[in-house]
Amino acid sequence: MDIREIKAIIESLLFTWGDLLSLEDISNVLETDKKFLQEIMDEMIDDFNFNRRGVQITKINDNYQLSTRPEHFDWIKKLCTPRVNKTLSNAALETLSIVAYKQPITKAEVEIIRGVKCDKSLNTLIEKNLIKEIGRLERTGKPIIYGTTDDFLRKFGLSTLEALPALDEDNLEEEGH
Amino acid sequence: MLYKLINDNKFVAKVIRMEYKVVLEAFEGPLALLMHLIEKEKVDIYDIPIAKITDQYIEYIKTMENIDLNMTSEFLVMAATLLEIKSKMLLPSSGKDDEQLEIDEIDPREELVRRLLEYKKYKAIADELKAKGDIQNRVFFKPKEELEEFMEQGDFELENVDFKELFLAYINVLNRSKDEKKEINLTEIQRDELTIEDCMDNLEKLIKEKEKIMFEELFYNDISRIEVVIMFLAILELIKLKEIKVIQEQNFGDIIIKKNINNLR
Numbered sequence: 477m478d479i480r481e482i483k484a485i486i487e488s489l490l491f492t493w494g495d496l497l498s499l500e501d502i503s504n505v506l507e508t509d510k511k512f513l514q515e516i517m518d519e520m521i522d523d524f525n526f527n528r529r530g531v532q533i534t535k536i537n538d539n540y541q542l543s544t545r546p547e548h549f550d551w552i553k554k555l556c557t558p559r560v561n562k563t564l565s566n567a568a569l570e571t572l573s574i575v576a577y578k579q580p581i582t583k584a585e586v587e588i589i590r591g592v593k594c595d596k597s598l599n600t601l602i603e604k605n606l607i608k609e610i611g612r613l614e615r616t617g618k619p620i621i622y623g624t625t626d627d628f629l630r631k632f633g634l635s636t637l638e639a640l641p642a643l644d645e646d647n648l649e650e651e652g653h
Numbered sequence: 654m655l656y657k658l659i660n661d662n663k664f665v666a667k668v669i670r671m672e673y674k675v676v677l678e679a680f681e682g683p684l685a686l687l688m689h690l691i692e693k694e695k696v697d698i699y700d701i702p703i704a705k706i707t708d709q710y711i712e713y714i715k716t717m718e719n720i721d722l723n724m725t726s727e728f729l730v731m732a733a734t735l736l737e738i739k740s741k742m743l744l745p746s747s748g749k750d751d752e753q754l755e756i757d758e759i760d761p762r763e764e765l766v767r768r769l770l771e772y773k774k775y776k777a778i779a780d781e782l783k784a785k786g787d788i789q790n791r792v793f794f795k796p797k798e799e800l801e802e803f804m805e806q807g808d809f810e811l812e813n814v815d816f817k818e819l820f821l822a823y824i825n826v827l828n829r830s831k832d833e834k835k836e837i838n839l840t841e842i843q844r845d846e847l848t849i850e851d852c853m854d855n856l857e858k859l860i861k862e863k864e865k866i867m868f869e870e871l872f873y874n875d876i877s878r879i880e881v882v883i884m885f886l887a888i889l890e891l892i893k894l895k896e897i898k899v900i901q902e903q904n905f906g907d908i909i910i911k912k913n914i915n916n917l918r
């Protein structure tokens with residue numbers, strides 16, 4: 477099979493599936509090595525961008541999904557009236573960024589950084605499936621530890637956790653002075 | 654107009670209130686408020702003029718009280734912390750010799766500065782995340798496609814059997830069972846006399862011997878309600894495992910259970 481054909485098949489798989497499709501599944505269908513497919517996927521993402529296609533391939537960890545482009549939002553909007561997603565409050569956003577960087581993290585640790593109680597914002601984030609309980613710490617009280625979800629990556633356009641914006645580490649270094 | 658504004662004290666008060674409200678509501682906590690004060694005063698975070706900032710901080714939380722904003726205890730804790738730092742700064746440093754002074758003297762502000770910096774870091778990230786989220790909000794994703802109608806119904810070997818028929822037959826048997834008349838012993842928890850596994854084994858044996866059985870045949874008259882349930886579950890399980898086939902020749906006809914020949918196991 478030539479590469480063009482492989483790409484075409486992958487595109488049809490993504491279209492058919494709709495939701496995030498794992499590299500594993502793609503590799504099972506095509507009976508092709510995952511590492512090779514990974515390269516193909518990277519190429520496809522570039523192809524789609526280079527050719528300014530109307531859909532793009534979103535990558536989240538090792539999963540792929542077709543989506544529209546943000547710049548076409550106003551056009552698509554004319555087709556339907558999309559529900560306006562309520563944006564997160566500042567409190568929730570702060571909490572979310574702390575969890576994202578410090579995960580796995582307990583509620584108490586988040587509260588130390590923010591200086592306020594965080595029950596409400598943590599609950600909001602769980603409700604919105606942006607964070608989840610990922611276990612409990614083996615110490616007194618067995619506190620719940622939290623981490624982010626794949627949905628978090630998707631909602632903020634991040635392919636992996638490594639793609640998070642860099643922390644302002646300058647401050648950290650100066651801290652020691 | 655101007656005259657009216659100046660004279661209307663209520664209005665002025667309202668403006669002031671509104672201003673405060675807008676500003677205050679933006680603070681997510683004492684650290685956010687403190688950060689705002691420091692930025693507003695354009696002072697060095699490593700050298701906070703503690704007396705000045707403390708005064709301003711307390712001024713703010715007083716206003717919060719006045720306009721009935723929900724003030725959480727954390728704001729008060731921070732006020733106390735600030736006052737403590739302020740008082741420590743006022744104390745003359747202990748008159749030891751210079752060398753020791755340098756080692757011992759910890760700036761009382763240090764802990765606060767560390768917390769502020771840590772907080773500031775995540776606040777900056779929160780803003781960045783918000784920007785990213787706003788863009789991503791303009792992207793449409795599709796939910797998982799419903800592929801059922803394209804899929805072969807190969808999972809269950811139900812030849813010509815309406816599932817409703819199977820269910821109705823089950824209800825029929827259930828009604829026939831004499832369980833209602835039996836007394837139920839409430840004080841004892843009885844061990845299940847029959848498990849689904851046992852029942853599956855029995856069924857398989859039966860089918861091996863007879864090749865086919867009628868559905869109704871399985872439920873002899875004095876079978877208890879719980880046995881009916883277990884038998885039914887066993888049948889469903891065997892269908893799922895593709896060990897048996899369930900066939901109904903015609904509508905409302907008898908349901909026949911057969912061994913699944915296609916199963917190579």
